Amino acid sequence: MPICSRRPGPPAPRAPRHAPSGRGDGGKGAPVKTILVTGANRGIGRLAAAELLRRGDRVILTARNPDRAAALRSELSAEIASGRAQVRPLDLASFASVRGLSAELIADGERLDAIVHNAGTLSPPPVRTITEDGIEQTLQIHAVAPWLLSTLLLPALARPSRLVFLGSSLHLPNSRGVPVRFSFDDPFLVEGYHPERAYKNAKLAQLWVVREWERRHGAEGVHADDLCPGFVPITASANTRGFMRVLLRRVMPIMPFATSPQAAARLEADWAERDPTIPGGAYFDGGTPTQPSEDARDDDTARSFWALLEAWAPV
Ligand SMILES: NC(=O)c1ccc[n+]([C@@H]2O[C@H](COP(=O)([O-])OP(=O)(O)OC[C@H]3O[C@@H](n4cnc5c(N)ncnc54)[C@H](OP(=O)(O)O)[C@@H]3O)[C@@H](O)[C@H]2O)c1
Numbered sequence: 001m002p003i004c005s006r007r008p009g010p011p012a013p014r015a016p017r018h019a020p021s022g023r024g025d026g027g028k029g030a031p032v033k034t035i036l037v038t039g040a041n042r043g044i045g046r047l048a049a050a051e052l053l054r055r056g057d058r059v060i061l062t063a064r065n066p067d068r069a070a071a072l073r074s075e076l077s078a079e080i081a082s083g084r085a086q087v088r089p090l091d092l093a094s095f096a097s098v099r100g101l102s103a104e105l106i107a108d109g110e111r112l113d114a115i116v117h118n119a120g121t122l123s124p125p126p127v128r129t130i131t132e133d134g135i136e137q138t139l140q141i142h143a144v145a146p147w148l149l150s151t152l153l154l155p156a157l158a159r160p161s162r163l164v165f166l167g168s169s170l171h172l173p174n175s176r177g178v179p180v181r182f183s184f185d186d187p188f189l190v191e192g193y194h195p196e197r198a199y200k201n202a203k204l205a206q207l208w209v210v211r212e213w214e215r216r217h218g219a220e221g222v223h224a225d226d227l228c229p230g231f232v233p234i235t236a237s238a239n240t241r242g243f244m245r246v247l248l249r250r251v252m253p254i255m256p257f258a259t260s261p262q263a264a265a266r267l268e269a270d271w272a273e274r275d276p277t278i279p280g281g282a283y284f285d286g287g288t289p290t291q292p293s294e295d296a297r298d299d300d301t302a303r304s305f306w307a308l309l310e311a312w313a314p315v
Pocket of ligand 1: 038039040041042043044045063064065068090092093118119121122166168228229230232233235236238
């Protein structure tokens, strides 16, 4: 069960809505930002996409399941007809799907102001699962595929722009449950697989991606941040059953440490719109700048993980 220690704080500084980006029609209420949100068919991502649309942004929503994508298209038919929304397929458990989406967006001449790497599996499989690309599934969905998507979309990213990764304080070594333990000798957890560990390791790996991304691409204006949205029990309950489901849906939401899906979505939208000139490479727990774990702050480890990414998913 994912959790962040802090509930959402004050909103992030936003760029002026009519920034001199050369896009939009420049008129009152014209959309300035084009924002890609992954895993936007349900949960926090769906609400964040709705919030961004409400604020006047142009949003590209992705969904991995064709039926859910079709349902989303019909929900958003008015926004799609006006060109303010698009629904595109994306399954992060498949590099072919990642490559397909990025090729399409580049061919269509899209210019992205932000990518929100929201998609995730809050309940990783009980048994270790390897994707068609040979990577442990949870690590691929949260860290490897988002890195590949961002890298392939570099030519489509505006300067300045921002990547927002949805992280979790569960990457911390003292978080409750099965401890985080990422080994470069066994990144796919042949030994000691547990769904909680897979999730925590993936969120730690995401922080390395953010750190090394900022070091490599921050100077050219493509910044990356890691944002823990708060503990959102309602969306975290999606793939749970029985007692855990009742706990997450009925009891946890009224606890003082819980965050509502709407508040988490507003935070996600704030970060997508955050002034893109502000340097990144930071971790925000509930929107508050926070030190990630010591492992997550290690530059050499971040570089080593980047080398693995390049080997696993050659660009
Ligand atoms: N909820 C929390 O308390 C909490 C706390 C900290 C961090 N987070 C992070 O916040 C993000 C959103 O969480 P949430 O609570 O909104 O989750 P959610 O309700 O379970 O939604 C997850 C979304 O990700 C999509 N997804 C899952 N696997 C995918 C794949 N292989 N390829 C593409 N999309 C995939 C899902 O699509 P389908 O509908 O097809 O499954 C769904 O749209 C996640 O990254 C999560 O780790 C959540």
